[in-house]
Amino acid sequence: MYQVQKSLCGLSKVHIVRGNEACDLDSAVCAVVYAFYLHQTQSESSIPVVPLLNLVEADYVLHTEVTYALQDCGITQELLIFRDQVNLTDLHESHRLVLTLVDHNAMSPEERSLEGAVCEVVDHHTRVKEFPPSVDVTLELVGSCCSLVAEKLLNDARFDVDPLVAHLLLGTILLDTVCLVDGKKKDVCQAERLEILLPGESRQETYEALLGARRQISAPNIPDVLWFQCYLHLMFSAKT
Secondary structure (H helix, E strand, O other): OHHHHHHHHOOOOEEEEEOOOOOOHHHHHHHHHHHHHHHHHOOOOOOOEEEEEOOOHHHHHHOHHHHHHHHHOOOOHHHOOEHHHOOHHHHHHOOOEEEEEEOOOOOOHHHHHHHHHEEEEEEOOOOOOOOOOOOEEEEOOOOOHHHHHHHHHHOOOOOOOOHHHHHHHHHHHHHHOOOOOOOOHHHHHHHHHHHHOOOOOOHHHHHHHHHHHHHOOOOOOHHHHHHHHHHHHHHHHHHO
């Protein structure tokens, strides 16, 4: 946490794009892709835009579909920033935080003090929080928040959606909608627009690869194994 926080200390402001606490594939991809989009389309004098994965770094390996999808596009763990590496409260209290929420539209009770830093919301869940008119809110009950992000990117003439971005967005939409079986009209429309940018990519193969990654059980690390062995020993000892 110290190194990341230290690197932000010299910035007069920083724009954080953050998903929800579940940090599923939709939340993670929205944060990464939308931050990239904002960075690419803002003026040179604007503040840095940083995607933040809303989980502690040690838990990243457990989110197997996220690690698979991002690594498949060359985004390794070392390139990512996690919740336990940045103190948002410190940034906000020093008037240096600008916050965009993706894949959720309400802060946890512990973070209500950060609401004043929110400038934009992009979400596909039921509205929980009313924001002031100054906050740009895109909220539509579709199957995947990535469908809303894809629509914004594809409709912006300033931004070229390259194959890596298209692949991340499409895969997430497919996973969220069971390969579009459970998708809304907008999910299907944006998926088809993204597929035009990915000639030769199989919809079914992309979906099945992500589904397989989600079902993987990550190997526990040594401390986890030792803890579990101690737990079993104590449990069976108590019964004898």
